[in-house]
Structure formats: structure tokens, C-alpha cells
Amino acid sequence: MKKVTLIATAAFGLEAIVKREVQKLGYENVRVEDGKIIFEGDLLAIARSNLWLRSADRVKLVIGEFKATTFDELFEKTKALPWGDWISEDAEFPVSGKSIKSTLYSVPDCQAIVKKAVVESLKNKYNVSWFDEDGPLYKIEVAILKDIVTLTIDTSGAGLHKRGYRDHIGTAPLKETMAAALIQLSYWNPDRLLVDPLCGSGTIPIEAALIGKNIAPGMNRSFASEEWPVISKDIWREARKETHDLANFDRKLQIIGTDIDEEVLKVARRNASEAFVEDDIHFQKMPVNEWRSAKKYGVIICNPPYGERLSEEKEIINLYKEMGKAFRAHDSWSYYIITSYEEFEKAFGKRADRKRKLYNGNIKIDYYQYYGPRPPKRDNENTKEDAN
Structure with a gap:
């Protein structure tokens, strides 16, 4: 070949x-x-x-x-x-x-x-x-x-972030490719609870579900090179068959997405349905300061508002303070927050264990990583801390 x-x-x-x-x-x-x-x-x-x-x-x-x-x-x-x-x-x-x-x-x-x-x-x-x-x-x-x-x-045609499930987009959406990267940069694995308490249109929970079930992100879309005569239909048929053979559709996941906006949650539920993972994610209306969990060793990954306009800064600072109070109450959890707000750690009330510089489109952002303790091995045989 x-x-x-x-x-x-x-x-x-x-x-x-x-x-x-x-x-x-x-x-x-x-x-x-x-x-x-x-x-x-x-x-x-x-x-x-x-x-x-x-x-x-x-x-x-x-x-x-x-x-x-x-x-x-x-x-x-x-x-x-x-x-x-x-x-x-x-x-x-x-x-x-x-x-x-x-x-x-x-x-x-x-x-x-x-x-x-x-x-x-x-x-x-x-x-x-x-x-x-x-x-x-x-x-x-x-x-x-x-x-x-x-x-x-x-060879792709539309960008690879176009998975085919997000026809319904909320305000300032996070690209699917970035959401998948944030999950892979975390300590989450499919045996642990994952929560996005500011989930918006559901991109992070949906990408987590696709990763957790090993569903290929391009399974339900087409690509420009599929129409090229030099690449036979048999090659594409073989590649698509592999995506079905390797997917673990029956794997049970614990993924929760919450938001204060019921309308955007409706969009999230539709997007999850389009991705065929609606049964794997529980979406619920809830302000971030009311979020609680009795579970131990969970993972939070979220993309809160950045407050790009100066007039929004006070509101953003208050949100980050509420997040800090709610998240720190779960001291056995790991949590990961992406934002362009440079004074995030001060507002959140805690310095990150690691801060990673990324770009969301043309916006420079930082990925703040807070590491909770490793779950006991008997509860999770497969947990591995990602050195990245």
C-alpha cells in the first residue's frame, strides 16, 4: 500500500x-x-x-x-x-x-x-x-x-472538531478538540465520576463519554478524502469497521453536567442525543455554589466564563470565589479549570498544583490543575496519574 x-x-x-x-x-x-x-x-x-x-x-x-x-x-x-x-x-x-x-x-x-x-x-x-x-x-x-x-x-474537509453532534451551540462554545484535550490532560478515567458544574452546551461531558466508551470522534461524520478515487471504499470500510469493533458501547459511566440555564441544558441534552451518549450523562439545573457530592475521588473539569469585558470582572470574580468555596469542600477530588482571567488563582482562593498555557482559538488561556489524592487501589485498579 x-x-x-x-x-x-x-x-x-x-x-x-x-x-x-x-x-x-x-x-x-x-x-x-x-x-x-x-x-x-x-x-x-x-x-x-x-x-x-x-x-x-x-x-x-x-x-x-x-x-x-x-x-x-x-x-x-x-x-x-x-x-x-x-x-x-x-x-x-x-x-x-x-x-x-x-x-x-x-x-x-x-x-x-x-x-x-x-x-x-x-x-x-x-x-x-x-x-x-x-x-x-x-x-x-x-x-x-x-x-x-x-x-x-x-484530507479532512470540515475541521475535526466538527464531530456532527453539535448542531445546537450555546454561547462562546469550547471546541470539541480542546474539550477532549482537557480531559486527556486530567487524571480522569472511565471508572471515576466526572462533573462539569458549568457545562453549558455539554461539550466536556459529551467528549468524556466518547472517550470513556472508546467511541471514535469521527464515527458519525464524513471527510473530504472519502471522495478521492485513489483511496478505495474498501479502505474506508475497513477503518469504519474498526471504530465499531473497538467501541465499548455497553460501558457504564458516571458523568454529570450542571448549569444555571435550563435553556442551554436543553441544548446540551440534544447534543448528547446526537452523539448517542444521552444515557451516559445526567444534566441538571443547579448553580455552582450549590453543587455537592457525597462521592469521593471524583474529577471536575470546567470551562467557566472568562469575563472578557471589563464590566464583567466583578461578576466573574464572584463566580470564581463561589467555585473555590464549592470545589475546596471536596478535598479528595481533583479539579481542572480553564480560563483566560489572569487573576484566577487569587479569586479562586488557592494556587494551582500546575498551570498549563493553551490557546482557545486566538485567546490565550491557562489550564489550572488541582490534584486530589490518588484513590485507594482497591477502589480503582486502573487509576494512573498523567505525567503531562
Whole structure:
């Protein structure tokens, strides 16, 4: 089967998580750069990585990489690449681009040159002079960093955070990919209770349920590369069969989501239903200062409001104070809070055991991690503290 080089893109700060996901799929020669994880595989790897990667943004196929400091170099070296091995005669192939610290800094010019070079290459392959571009989609990207050109084709289509369950979105939603990463950065495992006391539209509880049952996040959606003739339907059929074979649909989970807004909880319940995990999550209307649990050794993961506007700061500080009082009353729990508010620890009333810098879109955020004691081994044989 044809060998390929793939790039799984990731939000800054999540590269280690995505690397671990790639390695879990069994792929080797994995290397990490800012915002991307590069690995090798076969055609099946294109399908499997799109279906299984929880925290990556998308999967790109590398067509070629070379140095170019002139437009002539860019054209000739792009034209020499094997575009016809991948792109069908009827393909739609738009070109996007970016250039950082490079001689060829005009992105529109670079896009136009790459487009022209690909057209010339395909003319030679198919012996035609015109392409209608009314078939499968192949989004080409030209990325130039310090004069090194990387040419890729996007295999995903819609970003991998588009799981297919969240048609109903609440205010300022957390991306599904980020929610999955927050869970994987915590000490939670499927044998422990997980609570999101500010759950909004339910993204964190739903992603936890998918992880807990080992349900592939891309199981219920389609991808651009499914329409590529070079990847047979049998390959996709094999990859999708694996998602069903490995899913533990019958596993019992303890996941709770609470919020003060009944309308947004209705959205959360619909989203959970679309993800087929509605029976695994209990959603309940409740203010965070009333949250209590008699359980020991649970895990809280939440994405509270950040208070981006100055007028909201007093309200946000009061919320964080209430969270601190409620959470600290459960001293055997671990809790994890993500926010961009820089004085969070002061308002919360306790310094975090660890603080990790991440990005939610273009917003710099910190992931505050508070570690409770390890549950007794007899209660939870499988608990392992995540060194990340």
C-alpha cells in the first residue's frame, strides 16, 4: 500500500497530546513542530487518523517540501511533484497559503503560482487543456517558513472538531478538540465520576463519554478524502469497521453536567442525543455554589466564563470565589479549570498544583490543575496519574 507523510495540525500547547494519540494508533517516525505532528503511514492511515484523532484540528497529506526563494523555483518545483497521483481529472483544487519569514512573502502571488503549476502538472497527466473542477475537493495549501515550502492537501474537509453532534451551540462554545484535550490532560478515567458544574452546551461531558466508551470522534461524520478515487471504499470500510469493533458501547459511566440555564441544558441534552451518549450523562439545573457530592475521588473539569469585558470582572470574580468555596469542600477530588482571567488563582482562593498555557482559538488561556489524592487501589485498579 502507498506510503504517505501526514501532518496532524493542533492548537498551540496540545502538540504532546496529539502526538500521543498518533502513537496510540500505531504510527511511527512521529515528530513534533509548533502546531503540527508529522508522521508516516499508508492510505489506511488517512482514514484512521481522521476517524480517531480527538484533539487534532485536521489531517493534511504532504505532497512535497523544498526550498524556494524565487517564483520560478516555486513554479518548477511545484510542477515536478506527483499531483496526478492524487488529484482526479474532475477535481476541485483551490489553493490557500501562508508565508512566514520568507523571501516569497506575497501570499496571493504564491497561491497563484502554485495553482498554475498544479494545473500544468495535471495537463500533462490527463492530456487536457481545461479542468471544470466540479468533482471531489482537494484543498491545497502552500506554507512557506524561512524559505522552506511545504505543499499539502487537506484530507479532512470540515475541521475535526466538527464531530456532527453539535448542531445546537450555546454561547462562546469550547471546541470539541480542546474539550477532549482537557480531559486527556486530567487524571480522569472511565471508572471515576466526572462533573462539569458549568457545562453549558455539554461539550466536556459529551467528549468524556466518547472517550470513556472508546467511541471514535469521527464515527458519525464524513471527510473530504472519502471522495478521492485513489483511496478505495474498501479502505474506508475497513477503518469504519474498526471504530465499531473497538467501541465499548455497553460501558457504564458516571458523568454529570450542571448549569444555571435550563435553556442551554436543553441544548446540551440534544447534543448528547446526537452523539448517542444521552444515557451516559445526567444534566441538571443547579448553580455552582450549590453543587455537592457525597462521592469521593471524583474529577471536575470546567470551562467557566472568562469575563472578557471589563464590566464583567466583578461578576466573574464572584463566580470564581463561589467555585473555590464549592470545589475546596471536596478535598479528595481533583479539579481542572480553564480560563483566560489572569487573576484566577487569587479569586479562586488557592494556587494551582500546575498551570498549563493553551490557546482557545486566538485567546490565550491557562489550564489550572488541582490534584486530589490518588484513590485507594482497591477502589480503582486502573487509576494512573498523567505525567503531562
